[in-house]
Amino acid sequence: xxxxxxxxxxxxxxxxxxxxxxxxxxxxxxxxxxxxxxxxxxxxxxxxxxxxxxxxxxxxxxxxxxxxxxxxxxxxxxxxxxxxxxxxxxxxxxxxxxxxxxxxxxxxxxxxxxxxxxxxxxxxxxxxxxxxxxxxxxxxxxxxxxxxxxxxxxxxxxxxxxxxxxxxxxxxxxxxxxxxxxxxxxxxxxxxxxxxxxxxxxxxxxxxxxxxxxxxxxxxxxxxxxxxxxxxxxxxxxxxxxxxxxxxxxxxxxxxxxxxxxxxxxxxxxxxxxxxxxxxxxxxxxxxxxxxxxxxxxxxxxxxxxxxxxxxxxxxxxxxxxxxxxxxxxxxxxxxxxxxxxxxxxxxxxxxxxxxxxxxxxxxxxxxxxxxxxxxxxxxxxxxxxxxxxxxxxxxxxxxxxxxxxxxxxxxx
Numbered sequence: 098x099x100x101x102x103x104x105x106x107x108x109x110x111x112x113x114x115x116x117x118x119x120x121x122x123x124x125x126x127x128x129x130x131x132x133x134x135x136x137x138x139x140x141x142x143x144x145x146x147x148x149x150x151x152x153x154x155x156x157x158x159x160x161x162x163x164x165x166x167x168x169x170x171x172x173x174x175x176x177x178x179x180x181x182x183x184x185x186x187x188x189x190x191x192x193x194x195x196x197x198x199x200x201x202x203x204x205x206x207x208x209x210x211x212x213x214x215x216x217x218x219x220x221x222x223x224x225x226x227x228x229x230x231x232x233x234x235x236x237x238x239x240x241x242x243x244x245x246x247x248x249x250x251x252x253x254x255x256x257x258x259x260x261x262x263x264x265x266x267x268x269x270x271x272x273x274x275x276x277x278x279x280x281x282x283x284x285x286x287x288x289x290x291x292x293x294x295x296x297x298x299x300x301x302x303x304x305x306x307x308x309x310x311x312x313x314x315x316x317x318x319x320x321x322x323x324x325x326x327x328x329x330x331x332x333x334x335x336x337x338x339x340x341x342x343x344x345x346x347x348x349x350x351x352x353x354x355x356x357x358x359x360x361x362x363x364x365x366x367x368x369x370x371x372x373x374x375x376x377x378x379x380x381x382x383x384x385x386x387x388x389x390x391x392x393x394x395x396x397x398x399x400x401x402x403x404x405x406x407x408x409x410x411x412x413x414x415x416x417x418x419x420x421x422x423x424x425x426x427x428x429x430x431x432x433x434x435x436x437x438x439x440x441x442x443x444x445x446x447x448x449x450x451x452x453x454x455x456x457x458x459x460x461x462x463x464x465x466x467x468x469x470x471x472x473x474x475x476x477x478x479x480x481x482x483x484x485x486x487x488x489x490x491x492x493x494x495x496x497x498x499x500x501x502x503x504x505x506x507x508x509x510x
Contacts, residue, residue: 106140113132165328184232184233186233218350289312333359360401406419452507474498478498495507
């Protein structure tokens with residue numbers, strides 16, 4: 098096998114290690130050195146690297162934040178390496194422990210339902226011809242209790258309590274449940290089962306990523322190299338990491354108008370990261386762009402419009418991006434929605450169903466759910482499919498529409 102690229106190994110290392118972060122320079126240098134050695138070894142053996150990243154279907158949506166790691170996987174693919182898109186069909190039953198509480202357990206049926214479109218969403222970024230789809234229930238569901246005990250003996254409780262979210266919860270007296278310790282164990286075993294060369298993940302997942310290295314060493318395998326993405330994508334609030342649970346996400350499968358409009362509503366302060374992490378622009382490009390805004394040579398809205406168009410085009414093509422831009426300009430900015438509609442002041446994040454009732458647009462939550470199921474409710478012109486979809490204060494103003502003539506503009510109190 099010859100790497101499908103004219104780049105040298107050193108050039109590959111430079112690109113593949115870009116935008117990574119480990120919390121300390123020593124770990125980063127170790128990963129860089131090991132990656133270079135593994136690339137040389139793979140080239141000598143005539144094989145591609147085996148590279149993977151896992152995605153837990155805790156919800157039906159992958160969002161723009163997930164594409165940061167997908168873009169890194171695509172870089173590996175472009176160099177001719179073998180990528181495994183791992184669906185966490187077993188790990189998602191528990192979910193990675195949160196900063197302030199244990200996640201709710203999901204049923205296998207709910208996980209399967211959520212994962213139904215994950216492959217389609219992944220292929221918005223990844224090359225289908227060079228992507229292997231796996232589910233970690235293939236091996237995790239087969240482990241017995243003795244197997245789990247043997248895996249657990251490779252870790253100490255002190256290691257787990259050193260993890261920030263566990264340590265913080267312990268310090269303030271919030272409960273830490275025993276089953277939460279199993280998540281890093283399970284994610285670590287994924288690396289063993291797949292016997293991969295490289296795992297890609299976010300820096301906030303570093304503890305779990307390193308658990309894979311530790312288990313591989315303990316079981317006599319060559320430990321994987323960890324590619325930890327150093328910066329996460331801010332959500333629509335402009336502050337917290339993009340997350341469905343925080344209600345600040347932009348789904349990959351958003352319709353063009355909704356995606357473009359959501360991007361146009363972002364705070365100006367997050368534009369540099371969106372250009373860098375989603376569009377792959379260099380730090381120099383971003384710095385020069387922001388300097389041009391500062392000097393008054395470019396208007397922030399024009400720059401944001403370019404950003405919104407280019408990002409929407411990644412997922413919907415150029416024609417879809419044009420449609421999204423047209424929707425944003427006509428339906429929102431140029432009066433496709435009447436100017437004299439009633440306003441409702443919102444004081445906290447709430448679901449679409451609750452806001453339809455609270456604003457007086459519909460009479461009951463049951464009625465709201467029925468109308469949404471029938472396709473009769475729109476948010477900023479885009480059809481709402483989930484009555485539990487959260488509208489956050491930072492997304493306001495938002496226009497809700499029922500039928501053809503009933504509108505309400507939600508504004509922040």
